[in-house]
Amino acid sequence: MNDRTRPDLLAPRAEKPGAPADARTATGYIGLSVPRAGARRLLQGRGTYTDDLKLPRLAHVVFFRSPYAHARIRKLDLTTAARQPGVIAAFDGRAIAEYCTPWVGVLAHLKGIKSPPQHAVAIERACWQGEAVAAIVAESRAQGEDALAHVEAEWEELPVVTDMEDALSNRSVIHPELGDNICFKRDFVTEGFEDAFAKADLVVEETYSFGRHTGVTLEGRAILADYNAGEHSLTVYQATQAPHMMQDIFSRHLNIPEANVRVICKDVGGSYGIKVHVYPDEMATAAISVMLRRPVKFLADRLESFLTDIHAREHKAKVRLACTKDGKIIGFDLDDLTGIGPYSVYPRTSGIEGNQVVNLTGGPYAHKNYRARLNVVFTNKNVTCQYRAVGHPIAVAITEGIVDLAAQKLGIDPAEFRRRNLIADDAYPYTFPSGLKFEQLSHHQCLDKLLALMDYQGLRAEQKRLREKKIYRGIGLAAMIEVTNPSPAFYGVGGARISAQDGATVRLEPTGMVTCLVSVTEQGQGTEGIFQQICATAVGVSIDKVRVITGDTGTTPYGGGTWASRGAGIGGEALLQAGKALRANILELAAAALSIDKNALDVSTDAVCDKATGETKMPLAEVGRIGYFRPDTLPLKFQAELTVTRHYTPREYGFTFTNGIQASYVELDTDTGFVKLLKHWVVEDCGTVINPMLVDEQIRGGVVQGIGGAMLEECLYSPEGQLLNGSLADYLVPMSGDTPDIEIAHVCTPTRQSELGAKGVGEAGTAGAPGAVMNAINDALAPLGARVNVQPFTPERILRALGKV
Amino acid sequence: MKAAPFAYAKPGSLREAFALLERHGDRAKLLAGGQSLIAALNMRLATPSILVDLTAIPGIDGIQLRGDHLAIGALVRHREIERSELVAKHAPLLSQAAPHIAHVAIRNAGTIGGSLAMADPAAEWPACCVALEAHIVAASPKGERRIPATKFFKSLFTTALAPREIITAVEVPVAGANTRSAFLELVRRRGDYAIVGLAAHTQLERGALTRLRLVYLGVGDAPVSAAGAMEKLEGKRATPEAIAAAQAALEQDLSPAADLTHSAATKLHLARVLLGRALAALVT
Incomplete structure (x- = not known):
């Protein structure tokens, strides 16, 4: 560690101190907008990403990918390619399979889910355009790409299934050995459902479609695998969210003892769920490192990213809502269809997204009746899996869309309709018809706060005034619940070796610095920054004294990593407890050294002090000096323990649900079908807010990703299964200039399951934004008698709804 | 995404550039700002054996007023045009169009000569040059010729340039007191290629539209002059009836x-909308 022994010289240039040491409040640094450590380093171009690593004898692998969506490999001749300049080796799927066993992406708790074995490099048959069928290893990436042109392949095209309904019909079965195209199916119904719907005053129905989209991380997928034959060990530098999960997977599929596998995450340039899955080309890279006994690197370039990074969210959902004539919701009825590509992705499966839609639809409302049907089908497109806010954007949009439609039919204001139906704030703990349990939510507080924040009545008045001038503005609301801090109920119970717990080790250094090692990983979202805040608070030191290490299975405690909005709530709690334990141990040592009752001491501002008077008794540097170099001066039976590890798993609830509500204000150009997003508001309850600035920017970033799905982003495929817009010129991601101001406020209901009280927040913006935007557009369209329900809302779709084309 | 191997030359004169083109023929590609070419190289959509970098050639940059026209050197960056007072005064259509070209970073590097030679039908400069009845100045070992922009853009990425010709400048007639212009385009994100765009240019004589040029981008293989619509409006005031007639003519x-x-029907619809808006802008 870099102990800064000459702070007088180094302080002005030091990067670590974010906030001045005196910025602490009664709760330490919790709740302070401390600029995050590391941001300056990244902005100065001093980050170290996987691609920045260069090892001796490093080889580069490139992949020959199927140009067809479904085709049998008639001939694959790599001999000419292997003779090209700089080429080290060329392998087909069979050669790779000698070193890497196939996998099957199923989980036991998703009953009946099925998927065929998937190989790192396809053997005999390719099932989507872009699936790797050969690997070329070369001295440089460019030489590898040169050699790709010399791969000789002959193909026999097979029937292609791209349409979800076509897949469901089983007209052509992609994997005949599975019997049909259905990967996973779920039917759910509450008792008395039919009866309740039959007695309803009003039943509204609508079908919503969602475009397939993807995460578009700034840094592409990246891996550098370094097999050392001398010790039969594998060190993998990987841009991943879950290093321990990957350690287990490399160990099992490459047959290397787990203790000999180390996964290290250097800086990671954004993940959003894209980097938490097992990718065949990355597994092949690790296998090739073993085969060649040398380090091998693979980077997915942008074109490969569009073809092979997981896609998500291709859904068609029919939803019905039953209510009374005075606007009380009786129940929801859902029929969701989603197409996931030819394989269920390993190890999390591609059944989870649809399952989440079933779990969450109707989520904010106090109804008792629910029926859901889910069909997850195989198609010959790229695979889909968990991407930021998994299932939530679908569930929120269809719930909020049908709620608005019901309100419209009844002539009730959408805000008032929600007020009548949101689960009461004093109704908790509450069990939802789909079986989910909510600890404590705050829907009504959030609604009230949102309406005040946006001046709802004022906006409605403005909207009415402008309509007289033929300016069509719309206001859309979207209430939501969100899965965060998942317990083992998410994956572990289904047999996946994915840790729901996390651990933190905190160590007092001899200089009084504190080092913490946490199993949660940093993807650029600022996790290490909030860990600094938590650790400094727990131990009682100023924030510049804390160093954080994450992303290394060789050094950090075992844990799940970053996904499902769990880093702050789970890893943060483990760190809080570890820090508190270290503080207690520091006091034990000081009490022994000073012969003072430890209960009369505390740690404050980098020193042990008198609890009552605040008088400094012993600087932490002195505690470290005694503990490490002069333990002989301590009582004979006293052993200093200046390194502490603690773990945490949420267990009381399957998930720590959060809630929130968003609003969107849009203006519609009825001539062009263009929508201008004027403003967006979010009120969110994520419990304890550790760093308000980071939380708000997480929400803003999430909202923008949600807006992307609603307005712009869609992976378009031809009927032959060819991706039509696989570059950033054609696949449109939102840019800052097209993004509205996003105003954010909070309601704070800490979870009582942990001392920290933090719930997750990273996915909230993405979860709610598409529904809010859709409702705003439909509100603007309403006086024109039009409605849209197919995302993204392109000018074409809006003009068609208006009958202009 | 690594370019295939290629050689690189940076000639110091047109003569040297011609010699390189003579030697390498179709295997050579001219490099100016590189904003389209470099991406095409990296995606291996273009695999030239040599790049001939024009940026060290003297005399083909700068913006100058020469009598009745404005001469814009081939190497002039989009951003220079956007910020040029000469352009704003004498060829306001170009000033209006420039901010629509991609993003500042791209405008800082991309050149007008490169854009014209590329002849992307969704690009801004080709449509503007046609609307302005500009001339493209092309040099070859045989000398220099001036090609009317109206005859320059042949089809998708295809121009009237001969194999060894290099664009050195574009000459734009200077605007008069009655000149009015408007540039409009519809994009889903600022800076994207237009779904539909329209460069409109006219001399407003006592409220009547004369010498009206309506040139669309993004609706064909090259900039498209809306001949029927221009005819419906020529010499007329922009009355609702005249506008409607012109909008109807766009179908032809x-x-x-x-x-x-976007379907063809939607693009046509949007072209009509832009026509109405452009005319409103021209007469106000």
């Missing part, structure tokens, strides 16, 4: 192909 003038997310 334009036959846009669908793009990834």
Whole structure:
């Protein structure tokens, strides 16, 4: 560690101190907008990403990918390619399979889910355009790409299934050995459902479609695998969210003892769920490192990213809502269809997204009746899996869309309709018809706060005034619940070796610095920054004294990593407890050294002090000096323990649900079908807010990703299964200039399951934004008698709804 | 995404550049700002054996007023045009169009000569040059010739340039007191290629539209002059009836192909909308 022994010289240039040491409040640094450590380093171009690593004898692998969506490999001749300049080796799927066993992406708790074995490099048959069928290893990436042109392949095209309904019909079965195209199916119904719907005053129905989209991380997928034959060990530098999960997977599929596998995450340039899955080309890279006994690197370039990074969210959902004539919701009825590509992705499966839609639809409302049907089908497109806010954007949009439609039919204001139906704030703990349990939510507080924040009545008045001038503005609301801090109920119970717990080790250094090692990983979202805040608070030191290490299975405690909005709530709690334990141990040592009752001491501002008077008794540097170099001066039976590890798993609830509500204000150009997003508001309850600035920017970033799905982003495929817009010129991601101001406020209901009280927040913006935007557009369209329900809302779709084309 | 191997030359004169073109023929590609070419190289959509970098050639940059026209050197960056007072005064259509070209970072590097030679039908400069009845100055070992912009753009990425010709400048007639222009385009994100765009240019004589030029981008293989619509409006005031007639004429003038997310019918509809808006802008 870099102990800064000459702070007088180094302080002005030091990067670590974010906030001045005196910025602490009664709760330490919790709740302070401390600029995050590391941001300056990244902005100065001093980050170290996987691609920045260069090892001796490093080889580069490139992949020959199927140009067809479904085709049998008639001939694959790599001999000419292997003779090209700089080429080290060329392998087909069979050669790779000698070193890497196939996998099957199923989980036991998703009953009946099925998927065929998937190989790192396809053997005999390719099932989507872009699936790797050969690997070329070369001295440089460019030489590898040169050699790709010399791969000789002959193909026999097979029937292609791209349409979800076509897949469901089983007209052509992609994997005949599975019997049909259905990967996973779920039917759910509450008792008395039919009866309740039959007695309803009003039943509204609508079908919503969602475009397939993807995460578009700034840094592409990246891996550098370094097999050392001398010790039969594998060190993998990987841009991943879950290093321990990957350690287990490399160990099992490459047959290397787990203790000999180390996964290290250097800086990671954004993940959003894209980097938490097992990718065949990355597994092949690790296998090739073993085969060649040398380090091998693979980077997915942008074109490969569009073809092979997981896609998500291709859904068609029919939803019905039953209510009374005075606007009380009786129940929801859902029929969701989603197409996931030819394989269920390993190890999390591609059944989870649809399952989440079933779990969450109707989520904010106090109804008792629910029926859901889910069909997850195989198609010959790229695979889909968990991407930021998994299932939530679908569930929120269809719930909020049908709620608005019901309100419209009844002539009730959408805000008032929600007020009548949101689960009461004093109704908790509450069990939802789909079986989910909510600890404590705050829907009504959030609604009230949102309406005040946006001046709802004022906006409605403005909207009415402008309509007289033929300016069509719309206001859309979207209430939501969100899965965060998942317990083992998410994956572990289904047999996946994915840790729901996390651990933190905190160590007092001899200089009084504190080092913490946490199993949660940093993807650029600022996790290490909030860990600094938590650790400094727990131990009682100023924030510049804390160093954080994450992303290394060789050094950090075992844990799940970053996904499902769990880093702050789970890893943060483990760190809080570890820090508190270290503080207690520091006091034990000081009490022994000073012969003072430890209960009369505390740690404050980098020193042990008198609890009552605040008088400094012993600087932490002195505690470290005694503990490490002069333990002989301590009582004979006293052993200093200046390194502490603690773990945490949420267990009381399957998930720590959060809630929130968003609003969107849009203006519609009825001539062009263009929508201008004027403003967006979010009120969110994520419990304890550790760093308000980071939380708000997480929400803003999430909202923008949600807006992307609603307005712009869609992976378009031809009927032959060819991706039509696989570059950033054609696949449109939102840019800052097209993004509205996003105003954010909070309601704070800490979870009582942990001392920290933090719930997750990273996915909230993405979860709610598409529904809010859709409702705003439909509100603007309403006086024109039009409605849209197919995302993204392109000018074409809006003009068609208006009958202009 | 690594370019295939290629050689690189940076000639110091047109003569040297011609010699390189003579030697390498079709295997050579001219490099100016590189904003389209470099991406094409990296995606291996273009695999030239040599790049001939024009940026060290003297005399083909700068913006100058020469009598009745403005001469804009081939190497002039989009951003220079956007910020040029000469352009704002004498060729306001170009000033209006420049901010629509991609983003500042791209405008800082991309050149007008490169854009014209590329002849992307969705690009801004080709449509503007046609609307302005500009001339493209092309040099070859045989000398220099001036090609009317109206005859320059042949089809998709295809121009009237001969194999060894290099664009050195574009000459734009200077605007008069009655000149009015408007540049409009519809994009889903600022800086994207237009779904439909329109460069409109006219001399407003006592409220009547004369010498009206309506040139669309993004609706064909090259910039498309809306001949029927221009005829309906020529010499007329922009009355609702005249505008409607011109909008109706677009059905004959334009036959846009669908793009990834917009049908041909939608593009035609949007072209009509832009026409109405452009005319409103021209007469106010």
